[in-house]
Amino acid sequence: MPIEYGESFFKWRESSAETWATFTTHKFVVGLGNGMLAEAAFLRYLRQDYIFLLHFARAWALAVVKSDNLDEMRMSANLVNALLNDEMRLHVKICQEKGITREELENTTELPQNMAYTRYVLEAGFSGDFLDLMAALAPCVMGYGEIGARLKVERTSDVYSDWINTYSSQDYQNLCIDLGKVIDSAIIRRLGRNFYESERWDKLITHFQQATTLESSFWDMGLKG
């Protein structure tokens, strides 16, 4: 694999191969790459994603609360800021260019697939510990990194280059690499060097797979509304 987001992510991804492929090679993703994705679908996705980012920032803030040390806290706090400031502003900007005002964007009605995903992640964090939260958060952060990096090479259209450039940027790739290191340390610290033999590992895989499935439903929602 050309992309290296850490050992835990690699193992999670490997144990969820089919689910992961469904998410990362979804028709929506293909459409981003070849430009065939309908603008209405993209905007529907983007408006939902804006609400998603709000709750995703809340989930990363919960990771700060559940951290055991400064490295975990700082990584998680940086993600809260990246989401609340950079990423949400990007959505506001793209939407405005397409004639959707900030007010319209903020008043978007949250669709069921969106709600199902964000509440799943937050509840996993509230009921579990830092690792449960990481396993549920990783598919989104790293999946976008992997999709971005692949589409940068494979794309045949410039229609969605803003989106592709964002997630294939060195900044975003570095974020995935750094996050991978923090997750690996967090897991080794709590479950030991042979973490994949520990009893808790299966539960973390379940969170990873579930969140990956909910990512696919999110693409579905974009396509079907």
Add this chain to the structure above:
Amino acid sequence: MPIEYGESFFKWRESSAETWATFTTHKFVVGLGNGMLAEAAFLRYLRQDYIFLLHFARAWALAVVKSDNLDEMRMSANLVNALLNDEMRLHVKICQEKGITREELENTTELPQNMAYTRYVLEAGFSGDFLDLMAALAPCVMGYGEIGARLKVERTSDVYSDWINTYSSQDYQNLCIDLGKVIDSAIIRRLGRNFYESERWDKLITHFQQATTLESSFWDMGLKG
């Protein structure tokens, strides 16, 4: 209205009239009353409901944590016990009669609609306070009470009389009445006598409506799998 589950419930229900009707007169409910509901659909629902009850018991336990006084604590703790002991045993019993072993029941895969509902309720409770949790929990408890009481009178078949008798029983009706009193007190204590004019009331209505919508999806899941 012949049934009296308290003032807050009455107001919530009134402000969600259409959503409430969709839930309480759903095709699944009609089928319970006239016996036309396919057994496979009923068992699919029952197996999912078993998992639902586990998480619902966790949500009522969270209500104990979020309580402000002994009345709220005792009411919520009683519901945890009723769910963990009486109601789950009923599901085990009915399933066994239909040839589904306890082990099969416990290994049922949680479907997306089930997950979406339970995580929504738990997250509302974790992120909010006792009232947010009550508004999200009320539709299930009281909706089943209302449906049970109505089907007891209107039913034209005995096929699902076990289910109907459970929720129309005086015990269950009393539980709804008692819960209604605790919720009314809890709301007045926190929001004042004119609670429906308070700023928070709208947010509570939103939780009630959302949970009611998720109840309808739960019936859909029973019908469609």
Add this chain to the structure above:
Amino acid sequence: MPIEYGESFFKWRESSAETWATFTTHKFVVGLGNGMLAEAAFLRYLRQDYIFLLHFARAWALAVVKSDNLDEMRMSANLVNALLNDEMRLHVKICQEKGITREELENTTELPQNMAYTRYVLEAGFSGDFLDLMAALAPCVMGYGEIGARLKVERTSDVYSDWINTYSSQDYQNLCIDLGKVIDSAIIRRLGRNFYESERWDKLITHFQQATTLESSFWDMGLKG
């Protein structure tokens, strides 16, 4: 050791030997056994303990929320009920016999040592998982069991026999034994058979020791007000 509350408890206790001795052979405890504890000190303790039990019941309810299976849920829910119903009623009864009305009891001002203890346990549970909560809850439940069993044999006075009989009763001892089994299973399920070699074990010891220290402060509070 004549008392058997499980392997995890045995190891926690062993690794906190001095702290544990300070708690279980505290001057307050000695006074319960030889009857030399001033009634005012006992009543001050009892009134604080009433408030403590409220928050302790909330903490056990949080354990229901954080449970992974029905055994953990049922054990924790039973403790919520035992606390809310049996144990709190005992406090009400003893206080009434001493001329403290239920209303006075319920209006007792929570002292700092009480607050420090209960908030520590609840926060450990909210920020951590089921095991963090168990490690913080065990010292109180099992310490009282151990003290009760010892005083039953060693006591030289009947002044505080109500208290001693409660915690040396077969019912209470069985509760400790059952809880020990649930904790052992919960730990093995999450950390493996060699749990004491796992990375998380040290953190659990820290919770156990901290809660034990806070138990000693609670006795201090009884003596000094």
Add this chain to the structure above:
Amino acid sequence: MPIEYGESFFKWRESSAETWATFTTHKFVVGLGNGMLAEAAFLRYLRQDYIFLLHFARAWALAVVKSDNLDEMRMSANLVNALLNDEMRLHVKICQEKGITREELENTTELPQNMAYTRYVLEAGFSGDFLDLMAALAPCVMGYGEIGARLKVERTSDVYSDWINTYSSQDYQNLCIDLGKVIDSAIIRRLGRNFYESERWDKLITHFQQATTLESSFWDMGLKG
């Protein structure tokens, strides 16, 4: 009052006048102003405060989780960053100048008064909502602002000018003013314009007073160890 940190803070402060005076004119504070505070006491305080800031950052992250809108989220996220980055680095710097290495600082044993305070605030947030958290967080943020502003004028010594300059700086004062606005909006949004007549107001005052008392204990800890 020359300082204006918002209406809610003003009312909280007013209803806790004596407790507030004990905190803000504590012997420790007097010693910061006239330079008579022993260096050992100041360093003991500073080392505990470093650990305090870790948990305080977790509490502000919990405020992000419990926010209802972007303004609340951004304010809370900014505080997380200010604590994790600026304020903690200041402690590292001062300690290093006094010969306490970063490693020694990070390995400081948390004292009971410190633990009691941080766990109280976090638990108030987990069990309650955004407002409960704000009422428990306000005394520290705004108390330091008020003390800093007063000592800037009244101080008769330069010994602790670093500390005084930090909290009397325009940056810090602006942070208090901005926070005051966010809290006022948050309260009005949830409790209405006449919030001080609402049922919940008393509970918020209790959190404010309790946290203020725990601030005084924190100064005591600095003096007595």
